[in-house]
Amino acid sequence: MLLPGLLIILIVGLIWGYRAISHQALLELADQSRNHLTLFVSNLNGVLAKYEHLPRLISTNRRLVNTLGQTDIDQINQTNRYLETVATTSGASDVYLMNADGRTVAASNWNLDRSFIGKNFSFRPYFQSAINGNAGRYFALGTTSLQRGYYFSYPIYRLDEISGVIVIKINLADIETAWSDRGNHFIVTDEDGIAFLSTHTDWTYKTLYPIDPARLDEIQLSRRYAGQDLTPLNIDETEKLEENVNRVSITDGKGARAKDYLHLKLDIPSAGWSVHLFSNTQAIQGTLVLRATLAGFGVLILLLLVTLYLVNRQRRLALQGSTELLEQRVQRRTRELENEVEERKKAEQTLRDTQAELIQAAKLAGLGQMSAGISHELNQPLTAIRNYSENARRLLERKQVEAATGNLDEISELTGRMASIISQLRGFSRKSSGEHSQVSIAQSIDQALSMFRREIESSQIDVQARTDPELSVITDPLLLNQVLVNLFSNSIQAMASVKTRHINIDAHNHDQVIVISISDTGPGIPPNVIENIFDPFFTTKEVGLGLGLSISYRIMENLGGKIEVANIATGGARFELYLPNE
Numbered sequence: 001m002l003l004p005g006l007l008i009i010l011i012v013g014l015i016w017g018y019r020a021i022s023h024q025a026l027l028e029l030a031d032q033s034r035n036h037l038t039l040f041v042s043n044l045n046g047v048l049a050k051y052e053h054l055p056r057l058i059s060t061n062r063r064l065v066n067t068l069g070q071t072d073i074d075q076i077n078q079t080n081r082y083l084e085t086v087a088t089t090s091g092a093s094d095v096y097l098m099n100a101d102g103r104t105v106a107a108s109n110w111n112l113d114r115s116f117i118g119k120n121f122s123f124r125p126y127f128q129s130a131i132n133g134n135a136g137r138y139f140a141l142g143t144t145s146l147q148r149g150y151y152f153s154y155p156i157y158r159l160d161e162i163s164g165v166i167v168i169k170i171n172l173a174d175i176e177t178a179w180s181d182r183g184n185h186f187i188v189t190d191e192d193g194i195a196f197l198s199t200h201t202d203w204t205y206k207t208l209y210p211i212d213p214a215r216l217d218e219i220q221l222s223r224r225y226a227g228q229d230l231t232p233l234n235i236d237e238t239e240k241l242e243e244n245v246n247r248v249s250i251t252d253g254k255g256a257r258a259k260d261y262l263h264l265k266l267d268i269p270s271a272g273w274s275v276h277l278f279s280n281t282q283a284i285q286g287t288l289v290l291r292a293t294l295a296g297f298g299v300l301i302l303l304l305l306v307t308l309y310l311v312n313r314q315r316r317l318a319l320q321g322s323t324e325l326l327e328q329r330v331q332r333r334t335r336e337l338e339n340e341v342e343e344r345k346k347a348e349q350t351l352r353d354t355q356a357e358l359i360q361a362a363k364l365a366g367l368g369q370m371s372a373g374i375s376h377e378l379n380q381p382l383t384a385i386r387n388y389s390e391n392a393r394r395l396l397e398r399k400q401v402e403a404a405t406g407n408l409d410e411i412s413e414l415t416g417r418m419a420s421i422i423s424q425l426r427g428f429s430r431k432s433s434g435e436h437s438q439v440s441i442a443q444s445i446d447q448a449l450s451m452f453r454r455e456i457e458s459s460q461i462d463v464q465a466r467t468d469p470e471l472s473v474i475t476d477p478l479l480l481n482q483v484l485v486n487l488f489s490n491s492i493q494a495m496a497s498v499k500t501r502h503i504n505i506d507a508h509n510h511d512q513v514i515v516i517s518i519s520d521t522g523p524g525i526p527p528n529v530i531e532n533i534f535d536p537f538f539t540t541k542e543v544g545l546g547l548g549l550s551i552s553y554r555i556m557e558n559l560g561g562k563i564e565v566a567n568i569a570t571g572g573a574r575f576e577l578y579l580p581n582e
């Protein structure tokens, strides 16, 4: 998208630049040419001015008046020599004296082949004006010499009468030579627009504008251009730059290539002439190409710089954008992480709460399961207490105080046992406080087993506990109790389907770890589910919750220990509790 756009800008820029540069160059050329033209005109004026007053000056010379109407050859020769001196000194081409009829009586070229002496030039306008009492100036092509000349004339008075005319002719070819230049062509046109003077020889006698045929006839009659073909110059104006400054194209002759010029014109009203300068614009083409190339490079470099700047800026913006984006992302991610951390904390808290609730639920469930046993457990001493108290009352009625006291002692002992059962139940239903204390392993096991006294008895389970009475650990007694209760409960339930029922308990210290092992002689755990038994709600029992082992697992983790299970080769399951003992 960027590249074609830049190319278009470049091309438009180059075209515009080239145009601006060529216009500028043409204006510069016009300035230069104007200077040239002014210089040329002032030179031309200088030349003309130099001779302008000469005829009048010499017209007063007595010699000339005296020569007119003379036939004395010596007198004429003297005048000839005088005129020759004037011509040589002034640089004029010819100086000659004509009588009132227009016949040349003395001339500076008296001793040359082309001598004017005896020739009549009364047809020339310069003679006409002088004989009429005016200073004359005229351009014409010499009829004898075929030289382009400019003639200045002045009347010669004898007393108050005009008796003749003195003429000074200058050769304009000298000016052409002095000013000829390959690049610039000066031409001077007369009032009819005929180029009588041109530094470009092909353009001499060309007309710059088409001439009316009647006027052309008149011109031919005056023999001013000695019968030369006055054809128009093949000129086309292509562009007007300023007043009297145009771009033109000129074709020289048929089939020739048109050339481009800058045409400047300056009028010389005193002579009725116009001076033209044709400056070859090819001269500036090279400069133009060079300038355009330079400008093109300039534009290119500028564009490159602009492009570089834009690309750089875009990159910077993109980078800035991506940095901002990155920062935003980082911020967002940080927030997300913070939220995640918060969420996790909440989840952990929820988990802890859930765990605690589950533990509690499991306890309650266990309590439900045990309620039958417990009620039996309490019912038994209650019945016994009732019997003992009945007996005591009867014995007291019979005044057998001693025997009655014995019964009361029994009652007292039974209430003590009940109190202990109740206190266990209370402890069981309480949530863990999280407090650790020195716990005797043997006592803890006994306490847990005491919950199942009735089942153990009714199911005739043989419980063997090998525990060191000194073995103790700092832990949460309630949680340890709960784990043990779960394990005993499972073992008892598992052995319901078997005939030989043993529970072996072993506790020992091994490398700072208390290992409590509980084995039973139940069916063991099917190998395909052994991986899952610690999962919450995994149960193979019809009424089981599947929480006992999963809670035990978490409790052991919380206590910094672990629980493991294995099937015994001879049958049955073995659970091992590991508790750190530091």
Ligand code: ADP
Pocket (backbone or CB within 6 Å): 486, 490, 491, 494, 520, 522, 523, 524, 525, 533, 538, 539, 540, 541, 543, 544, 545, 546, 547, 548, 549, 550, 573
């Ligand atoms: P529940 O007792 O409610 O089923 P548990 O998490 O305590 O939940 O036990 C999960 C399962 O593990 C039991 O359903 C049982 O299949 C198996 N299990 C636990 N202890 C034993 C054991 N001593 N002998 C055989 N299977 C057991």
